[in-house]
Amino acid sequence: MKDVLIIGGGFAGVWSAAGAVRAAREAGAGDALRVTLVDGGDDMVIRPRLYEDAPEGMRVALDRVLGPIGVRRVTATVTGIDTEAHAVRAVTRTGEELNLSYDKLVLATGSRLIRPDFPGARHIFDVDTLPAAAALDHHLRRLPAEAPSQGRYTAVVVGAGFTGVELATALGERLKAISGAQGATEDARVVLVDLADVVGPELGPGPRPTILDALDELKIERRLGRTVASVTRRDITLSDGEVIPAATVVWTAGMAASPLTAEIPGERDRLGRLSVDEYLRVAGVPDVYAAGDTALAAADDGRTTTQSCQHALPMGKFAGHNVAADLLGTAPLPFTPDPYATCLDLGPADAVYTEGWDRRVALTGPEAKALKKKINETWIYPPTDDAEQLLDQAGRFSNG
Numbered sequence: 001m002k003d004v005l006i007i008g009g010g011f012a013g014v015w016s017a018a019g020a021v022r023a024a025r026e027a028g029a030g031d032a033l034r035v036t037l038v039d040g041g042d043d044m045v046i047r048p049r050l051y052e053d054a055p056e057g058m059r060v061a062l063d064r065v066l067g068p069i070g071v072r073r074v075t076a077t078v079t080g081i082d083t084e085a086h087a088v089r090a091v092t093r094t095g096e097e098l099n100l101s102y103d104k105l106v107l108a109t110g111s112r113l114i115r116p117d118f119p120g121a122r123h124i125f126d127v128d129t130l131p132a133a134a135a136l137d138h139h140l141r142r143l144p145a146e147a148p149s150q151g152r153y154t155a156v157v158v159g160a161g162f163t164g165v166e167l168a169t170a171l172g173e174r175l176k177a178i179s180g181a182q183g184a185t186e187d188a189r190v191v192l193v194d195l196a197d198v199v200g201p202e203l204g205p206g207p208r209p210t211i212l213d214a215l216d217e218l219k220i221e222r223r224l225g226r227t228v229a230s231v232t233r234r235d236i237t238l239s240d241g242e243v244i245p246a247a248t249v250v251w252t253a254g255m256a257a258s259p260l261t262a263e264i265p266g267e268r269d270r271l272g273r274l275s276v277d278e279y280l281r282v283a284g285v286p287d288v289y290a291a292g293d294t295a296l297a298a299a300d301d302g303r304t305t306t307q308s309c310q311h312a313l314p315m316g317k318f319a320g321h322n323v324a325a326d327l328l329g330t331a332p333l334p335f336t337p338d339p340y341a342t343c344l345d346l347g348p349a350d351a352v353y354t355e356g357w358d359r360r361v362a363l364t365g366p367e368a369k370a371l372k373k374k375i376n377e378t379w380i381y382p383p384t385d386d387a388e389q390l391l392d393q394a395g396r397f398s399n400g
């Protein structure tokens with residue numbers, strides 16, 4: 001019996017587990033592998049939905065996905081990896097230390113937001129993790145109970161990238177609903193701040209006119225070419241000295257790969273992602289694979305992968321297939337993602353869907369919104385309580 005150990009129960013980790021089980025069964029060697037997934041929590045968090053209302057529900061119990069396919073689950077936070085000894089150290093919620101060994105390892109511990117450290121940074125919110133998004137949600141719901149003040153229903157979103165735009169366009173509507181209950185709808189105000197001179201700097205010029213039209217329609221103010229100097233519970237001061245009264249400041253700028261990537265002696269990019277080969281093996285490190293936001297792989301059209309579900313999901317399937325193939329001596333599959341596309345939610349102003357790395361707009365309006373809803377509410381969820389459906393989907397390497 002050989003051990004496949006997967007660290008991380010997000011999109012890449014869950015699909016690695018399903019991919020490994022499927023490949024072993026397909027090879028008629030279901031009993032030859034023991035697949036174990038270790039995660040600090042009990043749920044797969046649907047991170048792309050954490051900008052939405054009621055984020056507490058954006059999760060799927062890992063047992064409902066992994067249980068039916070016989071994947072062993074360990075609830076513990078990994079603290080160290082010894083690639084020479086093929087051993088992983090972890091600590092359980094009760095403080096018990098565990099040593100887990102592996103024949104093949106998949107590192108799928110995702111990414112995290114880099115929180116700033118300017119004065120008052122402890123007052124800012126984020127939507128990077130489920131607890132953080134729940135804290136923001138709780139704060140918003142409690143705003144009517146706060147003493148009336150000029151910025152009570154003002155939210156400043158820092159970072160006008162993908163997450164910042166989705167959050168800002170969603171927040172306007174939420175603040176209106178919350179303040180409207182007190183007849184103060186006109187007080188709802190959202191301001192988007194970015195160091196860059198343009199909205200969506202990394203989204204490029206393709207979707208920008210659609211995004212700007214949406215921001216105008218929703219009356220979302222912009223402060224571009226500026227950053228944050230400091231924050232208090234009542235206001236935010238920008239780098240040019242402007243003070244905006246605001247009870248809510250949300251930080252969305254800057255991501256880095258999981259710090260566990262530093263435990264693997266491989267080459268890493270500026271985001272901390274491990275370079276992997278076409279089979280998602282970490283270059284130069286025997287028996288270690290990486291998938292999702294921890295990995296930098298070649299994508300379509302001569303580009304490299306982005307930290308996105310769109311890449312994490314198929315990377316998981318390929319990595320799972322390949323660790324099993326590696327152990328069973330069957331054929332590995334080179335990672336071949338679908339052509340790149342993005343779908344950006346614009347709240348009540350619908351959505352914008354783009355194709356290609358130059359992000360040519362392919363859909364806008366209600367059609368793009370319907371697609372975004374389908375992606376968020378259906379496509380990115382794994383089947384639960386159904387081994388056949390999960391394993392069937394693990395064998396479909398295209399997102400389409």
Ligand SMILES: Cc1cc2nc3c(=O)[nH]c(=O)nc-3n(C[C@H](O)[C@H](O)[C@H](O)COP(=O)(O)OP(=O)(O)OC[C@H]3O[C@@H](n4cnc5c(N)ncnc54)[C@H](O)[C@@H]3O)c2cc1C
Binds near residue numbers: 010040078109163310
């Ligand atoms: C607000 C928001 C909006 C987004 N919108 C989009 C979008 O529209 N489209 C898109 O494609 N992508 C989007 N993304 C990005 C997407 O969510 C990530 O790219 C995706 O979650 C990466 O999947 P992953 O499996 O690599 O990592 P994750 O989903 O982050 O999963 C990592 C898992 O590893 C576990 N873990 C971490 N450290 C340890 C440890 N030390 N020990 C044990 N377990 C550990 C975590 O608990 C987690 O379960 C968004 C992200 C956010 C935050």
